[in-house]
Amino acid sequence: MASLRSDEWRAICDRFTNAQNLSEVESRKDPENEPFRSKYQARELLREIYSALKGFEAGDGEDQEEDQEEEGGGEEQRPEEQPVDGQREDGVGQRGISGDSPAGLRAARLGAVEYYLGVNHVDTEELAGGQEHLKSCLKLLGRCSASSHNVSLFINARNQLGILSAGWDETETAQGFLETAESIYLRYMKEDGSPPTDMAEYFTTEENLLTHQERTKKFELAYTHTMYYLAQVYKNLGQNEKAATYCHSTLQRQLKLKEFSPMEWALNAASLSQYYIIKGHYMEGRHCLSAATVVAGLAGEAPSEAAAQESETESECREQLRQKRADIARCWIKYCLNLLQDAKKLLEDNIGELDTDLQEDSKRARRQEEEEEEKGRKSAVLFGSEDTFDSIASLEEKVCCLCPLDFTEARAVFLVGQNYVTQAKEYFQMDGYVTDHVEILQDYSALFRALAFFEEDLERRCKMHKRRVDMLETICNDLNSRYYLMIRRQLMFELAEIYSEMMDLKLMLANRQADTESLDSHTVKKFNHLCSTSAKYFQMFLDSLCSPEGKVPEHLEEEVLRPALVARFRVARLYGRLISSPASDQLENLNKSLNNYKYVVQYCESHPEATATVETELELSREMVGLLPLKINRLKARMATNNSLVD
Template identity: 80%
Template sequence: MASVNSAEWRSICDKFTNAQSLTDVESRNDPENEPFRSKYKARELLREIYCSLKNFEAGDGEEDTGGGEGGEQRAPEPPLAGQKDDVFGHGLDGDSPAGLRAAKLGAVDYYLGVNHIDTEELSAGQEHLMSCLKLLERCRVSPENVSLVIHVRNQLGILWAGRDETEMAQGFLETAESIYQRYMKEDGTPPTDMTEYFSSAENLLTHQERTKRFEMAYTHTMYYLAQVYKNLGETEHAANYCHSTLQRQLKLNQFTPMEWALNAATLSQYYITKGRYMEGRHCLAAATVISGLAGEVPSEAAAQENEAESERREQLRQKRAEIARCWIKYCLNILQDAKKLLEDNIGELDTDRQDDLKRERRQEEEEEEKGRKSALLFGSEDTFDSIASVEEKVLCLSPLDFTEARAVFLVGQNYVTQAKEYFEMDGYVTDHIEILQDHSVLFRSLAFFEEDPERRCKMHKRRIDMLEPICNDLNSQYYLMIRRQLMFELAEIYNEMMDLKLTVANRQADSQSLDNHTIKKFNHLCSASAKYFQMFLDSLRSPEGKFPEHLEEEVLRPTLVAQFRVARLHSRLIDPSPSVQLENLNRSLESYKYVVQYCEGHPEAAAAVETELELSSEMVGLLPLKINRLKARMAANN
């Protein structure tokens, strides 16, 4: 190998520096009609470097290793998942002359491989990367080459993942992970960065910069493994690697605030679905704090004057609104899970269970504190306090009474307001309505904890006020599925309000002596509920008005439930006129019969509506008797 002070070696170093500049800097300004111009120039320089290194090696008496831009060789077989090639106990030392020569050749192969991949020549890129692995087989992993060892396996992992060969990618990345862990355990000194193979002594990196670059390489390994495990359906593994990646990015100060915050908020949704609210809250609190590092949203006036400010304003507003939506889901889910925990067999608050859980709360809080200390925390000492202050605003334990539930509700409602500021109805119809639906469910969840029926009714009325105008104004041609969701939800809200009004009335007087005002209110709620259920059913009809003979899976249960509810609602309407009573009972019987007959003709549907089918079958037998008695009374009166 030529002396590091020779003109030949200085020429190699200059070429490498130029190749790096072409790749990282000048390529950004390449014209659209020549998008890879600078990278092609970099490739030629890398090829020249490779040939020079081979000539030095041949001049020193080394046998030809093949590969790269030279002769033929058989690249090593790529590892499969679970197969970690051992690169520690064989070959030459990484810092021996031969080992260092192999590492330098391997580094050029690596850069050529990345260059070909960047220019969409994947097969050629793969050949160079596998050639690099072959060269590295001659070396033990050491401080001089461990960074290259991990980088090349990372790149191969990305390459195979892009081809949907997930298990192949997993093998390369898991090997990279094991190499890092073993190196840190057995050595741990700041390793040489690949760029230093072609740097003069005065341009070598500091130990601190070497460490930072090496740790970032491993952070990339963890990030890619998170994607691989996600694609394999191993969600817990994926979440753990994602969490660690985010933590390391903060520690190394290598992150873009809004991107990091959005990733943390997204991760929170996994924890929420698993009922791990402490971790979910921590992710969201960190997302809120870190997103603040992106700065203030530019004013509308500034955005109008400057295109860059306009784009920045749009991105900041959108991503902060998306984080707000993740907070809404947190509050919504913790309230819903608390409801499931506290409800009895008819869906009401079980006060005995509530008292038991309150007594257990002290022990639960102590366990939470222990878990808190062992959890993976984000940030540095500068951000810990800020994150903790955001966390303190909302529970991560199940709310057990109205006061605790209301505190969670108010946090969720605040984020609803924030999210709607960006996702306006004009331009974001679907997103806006989804936010309104979440707001509605927040009210429904809070109402469960409210013991006063009148106040519960008012909460449900708020839900109607926010959803009914939207439902009636939406164009069915473009938003049919959303309208169906809203129709069904409105029908259920009116039904619940009807039951609550009847409960209040029965507390005040005998059910047989309801006053006219109460009867009128009850009938209004009952009719409104039936109207929206019927609107839902009518939305299933063909343009010719024909009801489908076969119900698709996504509408099977809603349709049969709607028919069952329509039947019950018509039978509950209060009217002094026998003829109106008869009409309502006949309509009720017709809907009950539909449920029974459909399940008889489609036996597979019975499992979707077991309770409703049982009650419908019973009413199909009883209602004709009631109808006949009413007819007999009407005949006798005539």
């Protein structure tokens, strides 16, 4: 090719520099009515560069002869006729031209222009044109072997094609491009490993070439992008474990390279924590959340240009930061809640109470688990650099990652969750964020419920449930059913369950002192109030399923099928438990109980598909439908006898 020091070559380098400036700097200043003005100008310069390069190639006979020798003669397939990715598993070219040769360098330069044209078309929302140029880039590279001169272009072009394919829901195609990019990177690092030439350096004069460190960072960033996009692809393919692994590695590399937007990084780490939490990997989940909290604190210090562009205005930036920190707080709430709930599942007996024998066995096993924790920590993928790792570790120490085994340990987890509830509510207030605010309160209620499991004092446990009522009842009654019907249904059902739990606790307390027959009037009144209120909220839930005219639906939708049948079953049991002196009241309550049991049985008989959703409740309902009529008849007979005696 013509000498790099010629006036023509310097003109090409100047054009490229101008094109880059237009694309990356001037385009931000384009007016709203011409949003791509600078991009279009850059495109024209890139086209001029391409034409000039082709002109140099046509006039360079010596190099063309060398081309033919290296390609094995003039019978080879033209670049545009080759497959996009060649036929080799590693995705590099199969033509045999060395990437370091003049012919390889020519192909790389032309390929780079095609690459930048492809990116330009994508940026201007001309996706098909962008794909065409990117594929042309790979066809040109398909003639060459991967080397330090072209490997960066090999990877970046496939990254872009992977993004395009994913955007078109061509997930498997995207997977192919990105996995090939990964294999190219891994093979290059194994066989060579030196910092490769960046694409922009193809059009840079010698005095402006990148340093060893700059080349390394750009190349590692390209591979980091490969991993990031692969994480999204694997997630879309349902390969969640693989997606989590790639996401974790991506976040780690971004921190190491100091090339990340703090809040975006923090949110991705917090989101990753939810995967670990669901899997029961609390050590990893806690580490992700601690890192997210620490890195979120860096927002505003902007370690990269990407971070500096998080928001167009200072006020918008502040608002975004507040929301994203509140989102991270909500992830912490889920961490604490899931940890407490898993501990409950671990320690409960067959009636849902704390199994003290199992508790002692778990405490003995805990000692061995704590000894192995450090070993597990070393095997985990850790985040952080020297300036952040200590902060992350310090935050981790404030909350355990092992299931709490007694009230003291559970309370420590609860208090951490409660602190994050306060933080989340500061942003997601009822005025403007109704759904979010209610969801936070529901999680807060669930935290109290999980903590109550560990509380041995029944009075204190009852007070915890009363706190749940206080935070949910007013909101439930105030919400407009027209706009928040689903939320109100959730709250009605939960309130019904809370009152039912309080009723059971009150009865347990009373039974420790006397049997049901000798309960004092105050206790009976309190018990009946809790029982009636529970039934009231279950009935409110059932009424919300009716038509505006109050007609009960003949067919229950799948999303409300089990809740509706369970509510009927629970109402039946509650009416059967009411303590009433007048026989007429007893008879009325028993009839209401029977009618609700009958509904469950009859609905499942006419809708057999519903049987599997309420097997236990259906079995008990059938039993009660057989027994209650006998009890009702005996009560009627006693009432008739009493009436005849009075007469």
